Amino acid sequence: MASTNSSPLSFPLFLTSMFLFLQPLVSSFSIKEATVQDLQFAFQKNQLTSRQLVEFYIREVRRLNPLLRAVVEVNPDALSQADEADRERKAKALGGLHGIPVLLKDNIATKDKMNTTAGSLALLRSIVPRDAGVVSKLRKAGAIILGKASLSEWAHFRGYSTPSGWCARTGQGKNPYNISEDPCGSSSGSAIAAAANLAAATLGTETDGSILCPSSNNAVVGIKPTVGLTSRAGVIPISPRQDTVGPMCRTVADAVYVLDAIAGLDYNDNATIEASKYIPRGGYKQFLKIDGLKGKRLGLFRNEFFNIGEGSVYVEAFEHHFSTLRQRGAVLVENVNVSKYLSVYSTSTDYETLAMTAEFKLAINSYLKELVVSPVRSLKDLIAFNNKFSKLEKTKEYGQEYFLDAEATNGIGKKEKKAILKLAKMSRDGIEKLMTENKLDALLSPFSSASSILATGQHPGIIVPAGYNREGVPFGLCFGGLKGSEPTLIEIAYAFEQATKIRRPPSFKH
Numbered sequence: 001m002a003s004t005n006s007s008p009l010s011f012p013l014f015l016t017s018m019f020l021f022l023q024p025l026v027s028s029f030s031i032k033e034a035t036v037q038d039l040q041f042a043f044q045k046n047q048l049t050s051r052q053l054v055e056f057y058i059r060e061v062r063r064l065n066p067l068l069r070a071v072v073e074v075n076p077d078a079l080s081q082a083d084e085a086d087r088e089r090k091a092k093a094l095g096g097l098h099g100i101p102v103l104l105k106d107n108i109a110t111k112d113k114m115n116t117t118a119g120s121l122a123l124l125r126s127i128v129p130r131d132a133g134v135v136s137k138l139r140k141a142g143a144i145i146l147g148k149a150s151l152s153e154w155a156h157f158r159g160y161s162t163p164s165g166w167c168a169r170t171g172q173g174k175n176p177y178n179i180s181e182d183p184c185g186s187s188s189g190s191a192i193a194a195a196a197n198l199a200a201a202t203l204g205t206e207t208d209g210s211i212l213c214p215s216s217n218n219a220v221v222g223i224k225p226t227v228g229l230t231s232r233a234g235v236i237p238i239s240p241r242q243d244t245v246g247p248m249c250r251t252v253a254d255a256v257y258v259l260d261a262i263a264g265l266d267y268n269d270n271a272t273i274e275a276s277k278y279i280p281r282g283g284y285k286q287f288l289k290i291d292g293l294k295g296k297r298l299g300l301f302r303n304e305f306f307n308i309g310e311g312s313v314y315v316e317a318f319e320h321h322f323s324t325l326r327q328r329g330a331v332l333v334e335n336v337n338v339s340k341y342l343s344v345y346s347t348s349t350d351y352e353t354l355a356m357t358a359e360f361k362l363a364i365n366s367y368l369k370e371l372v373v374s375p376v377r378s379l380k381d382l383i384a385f386n387n388k389f390s391k392l393e394k395t396k397e398y399g400q401e402y403f404l405d406a407e408a409t410n411g412i413g414k415k416e417k418k419a420i421l422k423l424a425k426m427s428r429d430g431i432e433k434l435m436t437e438n439k440l441d442a443l444l445s446p447f448s449s450a451s452s453i454l455a456t457g458q459h460p461g462i463i464v465p466a467g468y469n470r471e472g473v474p475f476g477l478c479f480g481g482l483k484g485s486e487p488t489l490i491e492i493a494y495a496f497e498q499a500t501k502i503r504r505p506p507s508f509k510h
């Protein structure tokens, strides 16, 4: 039997030892904070079934979701999927993500009893043509689709003043480490749910910062993969040029197990054809190396990225981490004239928003057109919906300026083409030159501060918990790299995590 609602540490020590003396170890397995590997081990030892695991998460969602608002829907088929996984396991040991419940951001389509809505009421009862590419891969790996996570509605691309974590279907998502602080978005529900142990693992999506920022604020590990490494087919889009799907989990190893399951070719997303060349034979697990920092060259540019308030909690924590990185064998590369590379990003025009605004209209219209059934068929319909149901969608308070700006665009014209070329050139002359000319393995940055540099170049990043501020809000250290550098980033992130072990579960004292 799995222990359900308290960690072993919450027992007085003498009771715990008595308990262990009188009972077989079986009873002491705690689902809270268990890693994918812990869960697989417990399955093998008959200490746990997938049914018990799903029942645990459903109970925790019932208990905590009224406060946290991280989950939009629980899959009505999750328990039957768990029973099937338990039956399959009896026939043969499976491992990986088999029998592991995964929660999906609500912009990732599932062709089942659940809705896929990007958090908005406008898409309730729409029917998707098929599972998203990453969902097919999860099912193939034997994972259980636990449910859908809330998000900053429309992946935070509705209005400039929409608060991060705000979702019409659930209300405001909450940071489990401090209810009055920002969980960040747009993959807020995925981060909150992973942090608060409402799922074994979660998926988020990022266009610019939407995995990295909520991972940072909720003490979870987020992998923002190279664009195209994971299929975006069936994901409610913003920009096919920048969108990516990635794991958000409590440990680097868990995130890597999920990445192994979801990365790869999908003919419904042609970008995966080019990017699948990056996937190493044998997958990503082989890069979970305890000595992964040895000999790695890490770009540490204090003035450009770590200018975050002298004497602050952040500076203190990061300085400590820099010495840990050195102790573990990394070379911190500091004496580089980075302005030479980073000045290319300072432009008078915001090329990213310019391109994204036009790309969003094309991409969302094409997503909506492909739906089998839907109350809305175009961005124009979405805008009308938000005006008609302005109370429910809080249209007056939170606006829909991005929607309106996007609707006013007319495809990829001369202006947009120029913007897209500029972004590619900025990446080449910026981060790509910086990394190659200085032989860097990764670029260090706090929080999600490097997200735009990574996003506009389609580059990957991994964020790992790095500390907690005076309000108890977590923050992360991000390792950014060039396209396809996930193996190196995983080595670095894993070795850093194992050397620091900063993550602790939220206590819900606020």
Ligand SMILES: *[C@@H]1O[C@H](CO)[C@@H](O)[C@H](O)[C@H]1NC(C)=O
Binding pocket: 073, 074, 075, 076, 113, 114, 115, 124, 125
């Ligand atoms: C999907 O949305 C409909 C309409 O609100 C609702 O009745 C149904 O319960 C939702 N499905 C799930 C699994 O929550």
Ligand SMILES: *[C@@H]1O[C@H](CO)[C@@H](O)[C@H](O)[C@H]1NC(C)=O
Binding pocket: 267, 268, 269, 270
């Ligand atoms: C992928 O590329 C092929 C060949 O160019 C094209 O026929 C197909 O429509 C594309 N598929 C998608 C989903 O864009």
Ligand SMILES: *[C@@H]1O[C@H](CO)[C@@H](O)[C@H](O)[C@H]1NC(C)=O
Binding pocket: 337, 339, 340
């Ligand atoms: C750094 O590079 C910038 C831009 O290329 C240049 O103007 C500046 O003189 C350089 N600084 C140093 C100390 O070399």
Ligand SMILES: *[C@@H]1O[C@H](CO)[C@@H](O)[C@H](O)[C@H]1NC(C)=O
Binding pocket: 178, 179, 180, 181, 470, 471, 472, 509, 510
């Ligand atoms: C949570 O944050 C608020 C400010 O938003 C602060 O006043 C409060 O002390 C914080 N709580 C904890 C437990 O740190």
